Amino acid sequence: MNTQKILLVDDEPDILEFIRYNLEKEGYKVFTASNGVKAIELAQKENPQLIILDVMMPDMDGIETCNEIRKIDKLKNAVIAFLTARNEDYTQIAGFDAGADDYINKPIKPKVLVSRVKALLRRINGEQDGTALTLGGIEIDREKYIVRKEGKEYNFPRKEFELVALLMSKPGKVFTREEILSRVWGDDVVVGDRTIDVHIRKLREKLGDEYIRTIKGVGYKFEF
Amino acid sequence: MNTQKILLVDDEPDILEFIRYNLEKEGYKVFTASNGVKAIELAQKENPQLIILDVMMPDMDGIETCNEIRKIDKLKNAVIAFLTARNEDYTQIAGFDAGADDYINKPIKPKVLVSRVKALLRRINGEQDGTALTLGGIEIDREKYIVRKEGKEYNFPRKEFELVALLMSKPGKVFTREEILSRVWGDDVVVGDRTIDVHIRKLREKLGDEYIRTIKGVGYKFEF
DNA sequence: TATAATAGGTAACAATTACTTAACCTCAAT
DNA sequence: ATTGAGGTTAAGTAATTGTTACCTATTATA
DSSP: OOOOOOEEOOHHHHHHHHHHHHHHHTTOOEEESHHHHHHHHHHHHOOEEEEEESSSOSSSOOOHHHHHHSGGGGGTOOOOEEEETTTHHHHHHHHTTOOEEEEEEEEEEEEHHHHHHHHHHHHHOSOOOOOOEEEETTEEEEETEEEEEEEEEOOOOHHHHHHHHHHHHSSOEEEEHHIIIIIOOOSSSSOTTTHHHHHHHHHHHHHHHTTTTEEETTTTEEEE | OOOOEEEEOOOOHHHHHHHHHHHHTTTTTTEEEHHHHHHHHHHHHHHOOOEEEEEEESSSOOOHHHHHHHGGGGTTOOOOEEEEEEOGGGGGGGGHTOOEEEEEEESOHHHHHHHHHHHHHHHHHSSHHHHHEEEEEEEEEETTEEEEETTHHHHHHHHHHHHHHHHHHSSTTTEEEHHIIIIIIIISSSOOOOHHHHHHHHHHHHOOOOOOEEEETEEEEEEO
């Protein structure tokens, strides 16, 4: 296997060097950038498998940088992790929307960092793990495209699967109809108003009514 | 040839006796154990060529038992098969990590059981494999480019072989059309839309419809 | 070398499944 | 009571996949 490339983005040199040290010790090839613009340049050039972004940065913050990176085609498959201070709840929500794959909390502990990085990189190299998400007895497995409930497996049609996966990706968060349309159907597709309802209904039929809650006038959320 | 020893482990006496009856009829020497601890003891003493483990057992489940057995040096070459209920959480593919060689689905049909056991034992006696992979009664041999099903051998054309080998390499995982094209045909080859379908059809014709499942809008996967 | 057999691919159409819509219903807030 | 948001159902529509027959290239066989 090729040496893995990691791009590290933070405005604090100390943190940059601290993380670099710990990752290079593990044999990774580490690139660093001190701001979003440089990060994007480097990412274009080096095509890293994993990008670690500090959320809090001057000028262009991590989320914005993430959004820009996600627009670059050849980086579509890169794994992006955010560095955040503990308990930055709002940030996290925005971060998942931006397509983050994981969060790493500061202060950083070397061991945690390394094992997390390994787990994230394993995802790319096909190896089993991390693909399943379990919440309130319901498990969705992206890789196998299966939903499990109480040991039984169900094959959901594509839209239903994407919909439940979206809602579960951020349990408790209310997804507006707009958001749902944009992320499950795509921005250019135009569908009628009742389409979402019908899909929600099908999900409730299969999972039970207790998981998906309607927030009238706002949207839907997953609860457990 | 020496009489072959088979160790059977299940907590349900009925199943134990049912299988024992069918295997003894074929001339095998069958030992039974009702739990993992006894199984390990017996395995140590009798050194069976084949061990059939029920996955679901109280206290020490099949996978755990398997892990313990694999630690015993003289049992390194034993073939281990799991008994599983159909549609049971495929999580057990974790069983492969534990070093399982095959899965046998419940409910058990005598004929299927016997031919399966024969196929597994054939591996030990004489025919050295190393590159063979057996799943749900289908065995693919990368070296000889041969597919075996219930004792019969089939010569698959290259593409068909590569396709089934790919799907079986990660049972349960959905391979997108894109992935399949890239890995069986290569990234630069351009083939029409229906090409994959036709090959899938040929495989289903030869193996039976129950192995390859279509996930509409996503891809195909191997199931057993 | 001619001929046959096999493998791989394509096109046309059938079948299936998923998705969307329309029409109508319910419920709660004003 | 009226309105508006969402729920429900059945049926229509679109998209994806299955199937068959046929063509071409390659490899085996006489």
